Each structure stands twice: as structure tokens, then as C-alpha cells.
Amino acid sequence: MFSYFKIATLSLVLILVHSTIGQQSQLIQFWNSANCVGNPFASWTASANYTTPPPGLTQPLYYKVNGLWEIIPCLSPTNCTVPWIRSGFPGPCTQLLFPYNLTDLRVRRIGDANQNERKITFFELPNFQGQSISVVPPETNFSSRTAQSYYFTGLNSWVYKSSPDNFISVCYNYSLDVKNAGYGFTYSEATIANIGYVKYGCDVQQSTTTRKPGSSGGGIVGPNNAVYYAFILVFALICLKY
Structure with a gap:
């Protein structure tokens, strides 16, 4: 039978793994209180439309975001302002000014829920708008087109060229x-x-992230998941052995 120590060790390992996986999950939350105090009035892990803010909502809003999201304030179901792109790892509590006669608050989650999919997506317009084309391994060729925004997730890299026979490529x-x-x-x-x-x-080892001024994201320095999980596994095996 397992000792209490071994049971406690297994419980700790499960908690650590669950905590790390939870940090990867995309999430966006909104508060009507400074410093994001108390419970958020809205919390989403997927895109949400026609969400009416609570009665008495006042300037400003505050939000936290994990992942990559589009925030769309609307004055009516058919009249929305220019979307805002926000990102975080997760990001801090951030102030968000919105129109005084706001009636609807919509969000669009961009990309996969756990931020580690082997896929790259290009868009014909900036800010992840317009028609898109997604590519998964190993490779794809198609009629040449112009992309004005893109994203991909995880520890992945991609090469693109204007055509398969072009010797000039970009990483x-x-x-x-x-x-x-x-x-x-x-x-x-x-x-x-x-x-x-x-x-x-x-x-080619190069970084390509570009953000608009004022967008949140990129503040955390955390462990590489593979190394982290390996450490947890070794620790658990040693404890269980003894």
C-alpha cells in the first residue's frame, strides 16, 4: 500500500501538471473595478457574441487576457467600433476605455485553445481580418497571394516562399x-x-513577433514545458521508489 507521503507526492504532481496546463488555456476576463478586484463580470475561453454588459457599467473597464484575442465594443447589434487586438502570457490587469453608450461587448479568440498547435494561419488583411489560409505539416503550395497578417503557436517554425521553385525563402x-x-x-x-x-x-533562428503599441503580452518568463514535465516525472519516480 502507498504511504501517506507517496499519496501526497502524487497529489502534488497532479496539481503542478494541472496548474501548468491551465496557464496555457486561452482566457479573457473583464472587470468593472480597478486592479481587477473581485469576480469578473465576464469570462470566456472561446469566442462570444452579443454579450450585454451588466447594468450600470461605467468607464473604464479592466481586463486580463491569456493568449490572443480580439475585443469588439458595439453601440448596437449592427454598429461596432474598430476591434482591438490584445495578447498576454497571461497579461496584467489592464484598463480599457470604451464608448459611453456601449451596449454589447464581443470577443473573438484567435488560434487554438492551448496555444501549441502545429499550424500557421495567414490573413489577406491586417489584424487577422479577411479571408485566411491555414497550413499544417509537412508543406503546402497554392496560388500566390499576399498576406498582411499571420499567427502560429507553440515551439514551431515555418518557411514560406512566393512559389515552390523560388530560391528565396523567409523563416x-x-x-x-x-x-x-x-x-x-x-x-x-x-x-x-x-x-x-x-x-x-x-x-534560421530569428524572432518575428510584432505587436501594436499599447497591446499587452510577453511579460512572463516561465519554464520550458518539456523540461518542467521531465523534472516532475523524475521527482515523482524517486519519491515513489523510496
Whole structure:
């Protein structure tokens, strides 16, 4: 039979693993109180539309975001302002000014829930708007087109060219923030890329993350997940042996 110590060790391992996985999950939360005090009035892990803020909502709002999200304030169901792109690892409590006659608050989650999918997505317009095309390993070629924004997640890298036979290629490697955390987004909200061929994996070590001034994100320095999980496993095996 397991001793109480071994049972406690297994419980601790499960808690640590669950905590780390939870940090990867995309999440956006809103408060109507400074410093995000108390319970959020809204909390989402997926895109949400036509969400009416609570009665008596006043300027300003405060939010926390983990992952990559689009926030869309609306004056009516058919009249919305310019969307805001926000990101975090997770991000701090941040103030968000909005129109005084706000009636609806919508959010769009960008990318996979756990921020580690082997896929890159290009958009025809800046800020992840317009038609998109996604590529998964190993490679894909298609009619050449211009992309003005893109994102991918996890410890992945990608090569693109304007055509399969073009000898000039560009590498998109994961950002330093993603390297430190072991998960997350590498993206550009505004770029120009002529793509006709995309392949998974590249050797050039460069960071390509671009953010708009004022957007949140990239503050955390955390353990690489593979190393972290390996340490937990070794620790558990040693404790169980003795």
C-alpha cells in the first residue's frame, strides 16, 4: 500500500501538471473595478457574441487576457467600433476605455485553445481580418497571394516562399516569449508576405513577433514545458521508489 507521503507526492504532481496546463488555456476576463478586484463580470475561453454588459457599467473597464484575442465594443447589434487586438502570457490587469453608450461587448479568440498547435494561419488583411489560409505539416503550395497578417503557436517554425521553385525563402521562428514559456503566440498584425509555398520547420533562428503599441503580452518568463514535465516525472519516480 502507498504511504501517506507517496499519496501526497502524487497529489502534488497532479496539481503542478494541472496548474501548468491551465496557464496555457486561452482566457479573457473583464472587470468593472480597478486592479481587477473581485469576480469578473465576464469570462470566456472561446469566442462570444452579443454579450450585454451588466447594468450600470461605467468607464473604464479592466481586463486580463491569456493568449490572443480580439475585443469588439458595439453601440448596437449592427454598429461596432474598430476591434482591438490584445495578447498576454497571461497579461496584467489592464484598463480599457470604451464608448459611453456601449451596449454589447464581443470577443473573438484567435488560434487554438492551448496555444501549441502545429499550424500557421495567414490573413489577406491586417489584424487577422479577411479571408485566411491555414497550413499544417509537412508543406503546402497554392496560388500566390499576399498576406498582411499571420499567427502560429507553440515551439514551431515555418518557411514560406512566393512559389515552390523560388530560391528565396523567409523563416518565421517562434518568439523569445514562446521559447521561455514553452507555448504561446508568434504573430504579426501588419506585414506584407507573398506566399505560394509554406513548409513546416526552418533552421534560421530569428524572432518575428510584432505587436501594436499599447497591446499587452510577453511579460512572463516561465519554464520550458518539456523540461518542467521531465523534472516532475523524475521527482515523482524517486519519491515513489523510496
